[in-house]
Amino acid sequence: MLEPRHVDRRELLATLTGYAAAKWLYSRHRRIWLSPMLLTPAMLVALLWASGVSYASYGSDTRLLVWMLGPATIAYAWPIYQRRALIRRYPVTLASGVAAGLLIGLGSTWTLGRLLALPPDSPTACCHARCRPRSPLSRRATSADHPTSPCLACC
Numbered sequence: 001m002l003e004p005r006h007v008d009r010r011e012l013l014a015t016l017t018g019y020a021a022a023k024w025l026y027s028r029h030r031r032i033w034l035s036p037m038l039l040t041p042a043m044l045v046a047l048l049w050a051s052g053v054s055y056a057s058y059g060s061d062t063r064l065l066v067w068m069l070g071p072a073t074i075a076y077a078w079p080i081y082q083r084r085a086l087i088r089r090y091p092v093t094l095a096s097g098v099a100a101g102l103l104i105g106l107g108s109t110w111t112l113g114r115l116l117a118l119p120p121d122s123p124t125a126c127c128h129a130r131c132r133p134r135s136p137l138s139r140r141a142t143s144a145d146h147p148t149s150p151c152l153a154c155c
Contacts (some may be wrong), residue, residue, distance in 0.1 A: 011053065011061040016042045 022036035048058055087094060
């Protein structure tokens with residue numbers, strides 16, 4: 001029989017409180033650096049670092065929030081469906097915006113991984129040390145090729 005796992009709710013409470021505080025602050029002072037999407041993660045990183053809580057512990061204690069993001073993301077389908085005519089009118093603009101966002105996201109992840117000297121098997125590593133980039137015509141890499149981490153460069 002499985003025993004219930006103890007979950008420390010302090011990380012969940014800190015996340016929700018930090019977001020509410022950042023949202024309140026942003027409503028009072030409209031500055032981009034006070035945006036809840038920028039300020040909340042910065043506050044959480046500082047709090048986790050100062051308190052010595054590992055990211056693994058934080059992730060396991062806040063998985064309820066991650067679970068709730070699924071339905072919230074799906075809920076965006078309705079407004080997108082309502083604006084489908086606008087989306088059809090500007091396909092090149094939207095595709096270039098998505099491509100730019102993708103490149104900026106991957107580039108910043110790679111740069112931060114290098115600057116912070118993250119180990120090659122961390123989830124943000126761009127390519128596992130044993131991985132060799134493959135040609136698009138070769139077989140796709142499998143999990144057997146990368147036993148410890150996913151590889152963004154060739155998978």
